[in-house]
Amino acid sequence: MDFHDVSLVALRVFREVAERGTLTAAAAALGYTQSAVSRQIAALERAAHAPLLERRRDGVRLTAAGQIVLRRAAAVLEQIDATARELDGLPAEGGAVRLGWFASAGAVLVPRAIAALRRTHPAITVSTREGSTPALVRALRAGSLDLALLASAPPFRPFDAESPPLALRTLTERTLCLAVPASHPLARGDSVDVADLRGQRWIASPSTGEDKRMGVWPGLDERPEIAHTVRDWLAKLNLVAAGCGLTTVPASLVSAVPPGVRILAVRGGPVEQRRVVLARLPHPLPESAAHLADALHAAALDVATPL
Template sequence: MTDVNAFDTGALRLFDEVARSGSFTAAAELLGYTQSAVSRRVAALERAAGGPLFERLARGVRLTPAGAALHRHAVTVLDRLDRAGEELAAIHGGSGGTLRVGAFATANVDLVPATLKAFAHRRPRVELRLVEGLTPRLMERLRAGRLDVAVISDYPAGLPAEDGQVLPLREDRLLVALPRAHRLAGADSVDLRDLREETWIEAAPRGRPTLLVTACAAAGFTPRSGLRVAEWSGKFGFVAAGLGVTLVPELAARAVPPDLVLRPLRGLAPARKVYAALPETPLPAALEFVRLLGEWQTCTTVSPT
């Protein structure tokens, strides 16, 4: 019966060198063995293979038909192992493999795309995959090993229980979106108390605490709830129609259409915090991505009047 243990990587490399050079002596010199050690190793391979692999000639050796068959397989195996070694080195060096990124929706307006563009320029051989979702779901995927890095926020329910590393990135101010004909559209900033009579277009179900409700309570009033619209494009349409106002994260400011204006809020302005989450042992590529996230500075400014 064939001894599969005889076909280890070292034996296959020695066999390949003998086959390529046609000489036990040349292979021994190349690999740093003695000629007798090469002869013994080849003899062990031949016993495991059930017959001769080389014809012994007056000068050197040549493959038998069985040796040629084994050599084809050996070349394939050694090539795959070499490629595996290169791929592992690239992953551990941060220059190859796959980076799986998760992010919440508004981070995908500007922050994540700009960072991925910079990352792809610096690490062109790393394959990028993106998953969008809410923070709790992204953290579940990270804990399950299905993400390598996640961009998360503490809104609306705070951060989930921490596993791995959670690194602060920035504070994301919430701006107020107004129709251009609004009485406060020309102001440099807006006091939240000046919006106490406004109708607010929101997405959160009734009864859930939000940054808006908390900020308005601190300003001494309860915001008037209006139509509840989940998608940002829908919110913008209702605001443009004059049916209310809404809050927009600064991260999403680029997505605001030109028929609206964004204004910062004075005083107790609502804000959320944005973080990068990593597993306990992050990939070098994930660390590079987080470093680039930290370098990102929004070039979006509040819309002019």
């Protein structure tokens, strides 16, 4: 068997596995059985005369041969998808942009950037998805996304170790903030000392294998009491408004804070910086994606106003 016999189905399955990180997740996303996914991967590996995936306890990782096949498969599938869009009367390649974004970016930053882009370039079509940082990085590598908004915290390490390195553009860098109920004793001033956070109840996101727990002030010298576990940032802020606890908040969400919430700076301890980073593969951007990148940059500067 050689690559002349490889099907588009096999290439799509391989891209999905590379993006999802496990055969099980890829099968669920595609509506296939895991054995069907395994058969498609095995067929590709026979055609390549080399293993394409390294099977590990926590999922799969692309081998060097797998990275080559993924890069070529992504290009082939994008051309096929662009042809289908053009035949359907939708914008062809260059007029459609696929954007991924971290959880809180969808509250203000992404809608504001897309609204601005629609005013200046109404012919550009933007599709978006929310995801964890590892999932978004894999989607970039798989060619399923053109751009990804990622959140980064010190020590600001690379998002992955694959080659070539992702092209990264820091849109903003701001200090992490604290959201407290307006009726809370800590809300009397404009800032609090980090020592005052001991013994508080917190509203935090669930901790998974891919995502760190967000919502608790970093570096507390105690095991925090998690009163509520919530993934959605707006739900967190509304629970704060209801007096249910405290949570951390990026500066980009300040304009979305509901009534009943005070946003405070935290004094003492290490300065907790957060970056909003726009990531992409290191090749020239289509004009439509470049316009969206510029709109995201402008929106990030607009919404990330320091306290």
